Amino acid sequence: MVSWSDPPSPRLRRLVDELDEHGVDLDVENPLDRLVAEEIDYALHPLIHERRVPTYGAVIAPTVDRSRWRKTTNLEVTSRSLRDLQRSDARRFADGASSWLVLSGDGAQKLAVFDRPASSERDVVVMVDAFGAAIVQRHSSGTVRYASEHGVMRWDGMSWHREPLVTRWISAMRTWGGNAQHSLATLLAFAVHDLGARGIGALLIMQNTLTSSPAFEQRMAEPPPLDIAVPEDLTPLRHVLAQIDGAAVFDNSGILRQIGVRLNPSAAAVADVDGHRGMRHTSGRRYSFDDPESIVIVVSEDGPVTMMRNGVILGRTDAQA
Structure with missing residues (x-):
């Protein structure tokens, strides 16, 4: 030794x-x-x-x-x-x-x-x-x-x-309540250390249910209410996200509400929000513009994770993004 x-x-x-x-x-x-x-x-x-x-x-x-x-x-x-x-x-x-x-x-x-x-x-x-x-x-x-x-x-x-550490990004969410911040931190950790680490691309939306108005097209039946805070729920959540296109929508307590949805940007979002990287990032960024109280998390298939709000990038795990 x-x-x-x-x-x-x-x-x-x-x-x-x-x-x-x-x-x-x-x-x-x-x-x-x-x-x-x-x-x-x-x-x-x-x-x-x-x-x-x-x-x-x-x-x-x-x-x-x-x-x-x-x-x-x-x-x-x-x-x-x-x-x-x-x-x-x-x-x-x-x-x-x-x-x-x-x-x-x-x-x-x-x-x-x-x-x-x-x-x-x-x-x-x-x-x-x-x-x-x-x-x-x-x-x-x-x-x-x-x-x-x-x-x-x-x-x-x-x-x-x-x-x-995902906690560095959460400071941008001080306007959300403590429970919602905890749910967001848990969802972000899942995106970075579970989906991103496994190369599973995904588009995750956490809505502030008090003010959010959906701007998407529901294409799949309502999913089971998987809870991001329950470890046993993460395996089926990860498994389904690896097999679908479209976004997964969570309420601000971390419960899965919709899955496989198609985001429909407004004309203003298309005009005012430039494309960013690929289709998944552009779609997520424009949705965050239309629903400014929501948080959008985009996981690339090659691992990097980006968090957006109100059309603005709040944080990303790859400095070259």
């Missing part, structure tokens, strides 16, 4: 420099930052056995007491001691789904075992908040993630993509 007194390898320094170019500042002279960098490096270059590339997951420097993890995640968590193992050997027990290597800045290490898999990007983001930790994961898809309180860095095999 590498000791803190050993100089960082050239590969580790290159990784740190690469992350720095994307706004992630890790100091390899700081023991905790170096621990994070080493775990990201391992996730990118795992040990291959009999042509099998293993998955992996590490929870780094949790600050929340383990007795409180279940309350936020609804996971039953049991611990196994790994104190006699080198970190290189301890990693073999952590699959980044049901079992995770828990590393402390003082060198202590344990294995956390969950009663069910938690491997999606949405799961990882929840765990960052619940554990007060940084998380490194190599997913079965080959995607490598580094998640912290600053957002998610995602390596897709070719380049890094940074997803900022």
Whole structure:
């Protein structure tokens, strides 16, 4: 196992420099930052056995007491001691789904075992908040993630993509009530860390039901009232969105009300709101102009997410959009 007194390898320094170019500042002279960098490096270059590339997951420097993890995640968590193992050997027990290597800045290490898999990007983001930790994961898809309180860095095999914290966008919605803001934050997190992370394109509308007047054509029967705040409802919601065109409409409590709808922009919207990227973005932006109290979230098939209101882009996850 590498000791803190050993100089960082050239590969580790290159990784740190690469992350720095994307706004992630890790100091390899700081023991905790170096621990994070080493775990990201391992996730990118795992040990291959009999042509099998293993998955992996590490929870780094949790600050929340383990007795409180279940309350936020609804996971039953049991611990196994790994104190006699080198970190290189301890990693073999952590699959980044049901079992995770828990590393402390003082060198202590344990294995956390969950009663069910938690491997999606949405799961990882929840765990960052619940554990007060940084998380490194190599997913079965080959995607490598580094998640912290600053957002998610995602390596897709070719380049890094940074997803900022969605809470930074919610400040633009101070005119909405607290419950509506919470629903919007949940919907936005679903768009970024579930749909976008899986490459599922979608057009999501959250209406302020007190003032919104629909400007769309309903083409499908009324869907079941799936609730964005109920984890069990997210799987069928994601599945249907992957199979339809048109927009999904939610009320401001996060309940799905319409799906597969065709948006019909007004003449003023067509005249005053320029096209933006593709048809999905243009349609969503013009709808937000016609219904200025609504929020429109557009998820591109290649991952980036854009949030709009009143014809204006409030935030997006790709700076080059």
